[in-house]
Each structure stands twice: as C-alpha cells, then as structure tokens.
Amino acid sequence: MLTNRSPADELRSLRDRIVRLEEDKKSIGDDIKDVYAEAKGRGYDVKALRITVKRQMESVSDKRARQETEAIAELYLASLGMLDGTPLGEAARKRAAAPPPSEPGPDGEPEQEGDGTAERPEPPEPEAPPATIGPEEIDAARERGREDARSGKRIVDNPFVAGDPRRAAWDEGHCEAMGSDGMDIPPPWRRLPKKRKGEEPEPAEGGEG
C-alpha cells in the first residue's frame, strides 16, 4: 500500500517534505544573497536595488495602494511643514486638488494628467525667480501658499516651477491652510474605503521599449 499507513509514517513524511522544501528555499535565499553581493561588488547601491525589485514584484493593486499612501503621507507632511524642500509629487497634488478618485477609473480612462492641463484656462505663468532665494523668500512663498489656498487657488497651480525651492514652501502653506479651513478633515486626507486584492503581479514591464 503506497499511502501512509500509520500516523507515525505520515508524520515523518510531512516532516521530511517540509525539510526538503525548506532546504530548497534556503538555497534560493543564498542565491539571492549572492546576486546582491555581486551587485554591491560592482558598485550598485543594494538598498536602492532592493527597491526596484520590490516595485517590480508589486501587483497593480499593491502599486495603487502604495501610491495612495505615499500621496496622503505627502499631504500630511506638507501640512506639518516637514517637506524638507521636496515639493509634492504629482499624485499628491492631484489628490489634493480633487476629492479622492471614487473608483480606479470607471471606463479605463483613469488618471490622465492631460485633463488637468487642458482644463486650465490659462497656464499659471510661472514666477521669474529673484536674484537670490533665501529664507525670507521661502517664508514668503509659504505665506503666499496659505493665501492662495484661502483665495481658492488650487494646489495644482503652484506658481513656482520644479527646481525652485519656493515650490515646496508654497505647497506647505497651501496644505496647512487646506487643513485649517474647516472643522472637518479634508477628503483628500482620508483613505479610500478598500480595494480588492489577490491580483497577479505586474504582467508587463511598463515603459520598456
């Protein structure tokens, strides 16, 4: 009889199957370690490489959840004045400009940044930078962000271009004002209810020509 005929045999079989699998797993783990060591030896930053691996292995729902969390965290950091000179990313900026997307995109036409550009009746006319930018200009930009927020200007219309250190300060001011306007928490600060999970990892590699 081929099946395990007694619990003692069965237990031994279970143990041995697991032990074998664990050995295989450990072997692969060692291989991974080797690849990282090789990368390190060639001058790559292992920590950054790990990030690319993790991103590559994300499912689409994982990616969406991560991006949403990052966007909210940026809004929180901005309102707390903790941006450290890094302006809001586009995802956070768009989230702040509108209520959180009700759904990932009803008809498969989600997140088209082109819309935002198209809607603007006229480009915000970026500011010409002054001769020098010091702490006073930074603070002025933050204050101006507060005022612009109160006057209804949207956060996507930050007047300072990428690369201008005042851009982050204006964002901070705007987000702070956004969180101070009313008694209730702004909708972009809330997480969307839930997402289904279990999707398979990224099928295709995005952007590879």
Next chain:
Amino acid sequence: MLTNRSPADELRSLRDRIVRLEEDKKSIGDDIKDVYAEAKGRGYDVKALRITVKRQMESVSDKRARQETEAIAELYLASLGMLDGTPLGEAARKRAAAPPPSEPGPDGEPEQEGDGTAERPEPPEPEAPPATIGPEEIDAARERGREDARSGKRIVDNPFVAGDPRRAAWDEGHCEAMGSDGMDIPPPWRRLPKKRKGEEPEPAEGGEG
C-alpha cells in the same frame, strides 16, 4: 548588607527589573496603539500618519541616508523605465546632474537649489503642450530624453514642466542613456562611502511658526 549577596538573589533581581521595565514598555505600546486607533477613528490614514512619526523621529544622518537612498532608487527606476509617470524628485535630479556631493556641504552652504537656477544661462523655455498627450507623445518624450542626454543636455534641464506627463518619460530616457553611455557605472549611481552616525534626533521642528 544591601547589595545582592548571592547569585540567586542577584538573578532574581535582574529578572524582576527587566519584567518591570517590560511591563512599562508594553503599557506605553498600548498607549501608542490607542492614539493610532483614535486617529483612525477620526478619519486619518494610519499608515501615512506612521510615516510622519517616523520622519519626525529621524536624526539628521538618518534623513540624509534616506534621502540618498531614495534618490539613487529613483535613478535606477528611471533607467529601468519604472517611473510610472512620476518624474524624478529634485534630489535625484541634482544627484544625476553632478557627481554625488563630496560632503554634506563644507561651509554650511549646502543644497542650495538657487545655484542651479543661477547657473543656467537661459531658462529651458518650457514646452507648450500639444492639444492632447497620448502614448505617442510619451514615447517621443522618452526618445527625446535619450537624445538630449547624448547631446550633453543635463537632466536638470528637463524641458517639460511639472504636471506634464512627458516629464517623467523624458527623465526615463535621459537616465537610460546615462546608464548606457560607458562601460562604467555612473558616479551618481554609487552610494557615498560612509557617514558618521549617532547624532541626536531632529532638534527643532522644521517650518513651524
């Protein structure tokens, strides 16, 4: 005699001291959990709140290390075409434009983005967006990034403004070309040797007041 007179007593004392401390620690852990639960109940995103807490508790060296890793990871992601529409942050852009900063700024004049702006003889004259931006325009922007990189244009001179979806694609093309130029790994892709550690956490809260 007041001191522990025997190993048995001493052992009991050690055990009890640790048990007491562990109980205190657990109590505080429960308090923390309560605060997060309260935050969640009020509608905040707990994961994002955790990020603000972690940032606030970072020491300056922690922050520097994190920012460096993030910058390198963005360069890697860009060269792999994994930016997902998010352009390079300023830190990554500046890192890519120049060899990694030799030191945190020898004379207290670090990281002044104004320099970059001042050096530019003329602003890159941002592109006027076409009527619609579709996949073809994105691919064209990526290809243009490659060409611009080969023609010596620096990555800080991305011609597309923040908010334009072609901005990320141009970055990807530029970074891909940067990694394809020579046989050797580009200096911005390498981690700086080391940093001293053990500094105290952020003393003052940035940007408040």
Next chain:
Amino acid sequence: MLTNRSPADELRSLRDRIVRLEEDKKSIGDDIKDVYAEAKGRGYDVKALRITVKRQMESVSDKRARQETEAIAELYLASLGMLDGTPLGEAARKRAAAPPPSEPGPDGEPEQEGDGTAERPEPPEPEAPPATIGPEEIDAARERGREDARSGKRIVDNPFVAGDPRRAAWDEGHCEAMGSDGMDIPPPWRRLPKKRKGEEPEPAEGGEG
C-alpha cells in the same frame, strides 16, 4: 476653545503625542538593554535570562498553551526517534498515557500526579543497569519500548529510571508504536480545540518563600 479646532492642528497633536510616547518607549528599551548588558557582564547567560523573563510574564493561559505544545512536540520527536537521549518530560508522558485532558480540571483538582502513583498497583521495579550501556543496549531498550507498547504497557511505566540513557530510547520505541497502531492519529497527538484567553499575567510568583 481648547479642543483641536482644525485637522491640521489635530494631526500635529496626534503626531506629537505618538512621538513622545515612542521616545519614552525607546528609553525603556534602552534601559532593558542595559540590564541585560549588566547581567552579561556579571557572567549570566543572557539567552537563558530572557527565558526566565518570558516565563515570568506569561499569563496562565499562555503557560498552559506552551506546555501543551511542548508536550505534543515531545511526542512527535519521540515517535521520530529524535529525542537525542532526553526522555519525555512528565507532561508529555501523562498526555501520552491518557487522552488529552478534556478540561483544565472541572472541579479544581487538576493534574494531580499523585493519582498516577496511587493507581499503579505496584511500582514498575526499575531495571538494574548492566555493567556498561552501549548502542546495543540502547537499541534493545527501544525495541522493548515498542513491544511494551504493543502489550498494553503504559508509557508512564517506563522501566528505566531517570538518568539511565535507555529511558529515552524506550520512550521512542513506545511512541513510535503508539503512532503505528492504527490508521488514526492518536488522541494525545491532537491539540485541544481552544482555550479562552485574555487572562491577566501570573499574579503571584510560584514557589517563592
């Protein structure tokens, strides 16, 4: 108005409360580390000390669950011939001798080892050890354990005294036979369904004074 009047203020307050608590928690963690370091410096084994701390902090239900798991693990190890010369502990021996206790003791009269002693009509008359005990004697003891199990002898009646290396071998033989008797898993090999939890940690220190 004393309450947080805006989400921005509230968010800052939440962050700061958590940061403060985290700092306290870290401080206590450092104290604990110091005590362990002190213990190590005085010659104690830190790992063993950790075990005493963990035991001391167990709730009664934790302890019961741990002891049950350990007992079952010993039975598994015995049936697999992995005892390494360590005989079954009393808990495992009693578990193997009877179906798992239906309940922790309905009328507060649990786990009385005296019963076992009282039931035995006559003590098992410990074996006089031979002049030398070698591998043959060990194997003989294991085989005898198998036979004794098949002839209905209970595992609490191991004929070899504590300290005799054949004691573990007899246990192994007995457990192996117990697991080979029928097609079904022996009741002592199963975990009890469930236990209520949430009880407070050990109130009094057992056996002191």
Next chain:
Amino acid sequence: MLTNRSPADELRSLRDRIVRLEEDKKSIGDDIKDVYAEAKGRGYDVKALRITVKRQMESVSDKRARQETEAIAELYLASLGMLDGTPLGEAARKRAAAPPPSEPGPDGEPEQEGDGTAERPEPPEPEAPPATIGPEEIDAARERGREDARSGKRIVDNPFVAGDPRRAAWDEGHCEAMGSDGMDIPPPWRRLPKKRKGEEPEPAEGGEG
C-alpha cells in the same frame, strides 16, 4: 558581445535575476504553507510539527548550543522556583553536578550518562511515596533539597523518582542553595566561551530504522 555592456543593462539583469529567484522562493514558501495546512487538516499540531522541522534542520553545533541554553535556563528557573512541577532535565542535572564540560569531549567519548551511574557507589535508594502528596510534602521536599545541597549531596542524586511531584521541588531547593552558597556565580550558570560554527546540518537521521 554577450556580457552586459552597459550599467543600465546590467542593472536590469540584476533586477530580473533577483525577481525570478524571489518568485521561486515565494513559490516554495507557498508549498511549505500547503504542507502545514495539510498536516493541520489531518489533525496534527502545526506548532509542534514546526518544532520537529527545526530540530531536524539543526546543525550539530546548533543543537549543542540550544541544549546548553536550555540547560542553563532550567537551572535559572529552578533557582527562582519557577519549575512548575517539571523536574530538571538530564542535561541540566549533569551540568549542575559538574563544571561545564571543558570541551565537547576530547577523545570522542563524551556525555556518557552511564558514567554517572557507574560512579555512584550505591543507588540513591528512591523514596517511597507517602499516601498522599500535598503542598506540605512539596515544601518539605524543597527544603530538603536545600539541606541536601548544603550537606554536599549532588543534584544527580535527587531522591525522588521521575513522576513524583516532589522531584521538581527538591531540584528547586537544591538549585536555590547552589546559587546562595558563595558570592560568586556558580560555574554551571555561566555560558561556555564560544563554539566554532559553520557545520553542515545533521547529516544522518538519528534513530531511524
């Protein structure tokens, strides 16, 4: 040229190799999970099964280290009165009876319990249990352990047989006295300096067949 000719290609290759390996590793992890689930479905205790797997995968040095830690922990627990009715195991008993073994056994004749039995001029003549064993008898046994320790009796000569609840109490008294004798920590309470490591996992399965 077949080798990676540019850092960008090389980086992509490294990432993909790791991703592939991680997928394999995850797949095996899922298989392991399945086996445990199967075991659980058949009535086995998963936690106990995990212990058998871990034991099976231990190298000999791992096993030695674990046994030493367990022995020391038992001595600590005994001296603190935390044995909970479980007498010392043989390893702890032998460790307490003699200074820690200077080496794993110089001539390949280590740890032979038979020696201990052979050395004893006369067996300790196990105690005949009284009619009933209650808390008073337990306390008396503990006190007797203290006295026996002070009168030079060794811990391997516990007068109570396995299965007698007074056996653990006597051990506790003896260990407590051992830790109270002098100002210095008893040698069995100390961990041995170090062991060489890197040995391969258990080559053969002990006791099978």
Next chain:
DNA sequence: AATGCTCCAGCTGAGC
C-alpha cells in the same frame, strides 16, 4: 473577535 500572514525593528554574530 480571533487567527494567520507580513512587515519591521531590535538583537546576535561575524568581519575589517
């Protein structure tokens, strides 16, 4: 509400 999984930090051991 309880359980199982995943992630993360803290600790341990090696290596320059």
Next chain:
DNA sequence: GCTCAGCTGGAGCATT
C-alpha cells in the same frame, strides 16, 4: 572595537 548583514521575535494589518 566598531560596523554591518542575517535573523529571530513581535507588532500591525487584513481576513473570516
């Protein structure tokens, strides 16, 4: 001696 990587244990999160 200090740094660093591996790892174990615990905590958080999602799920049923």
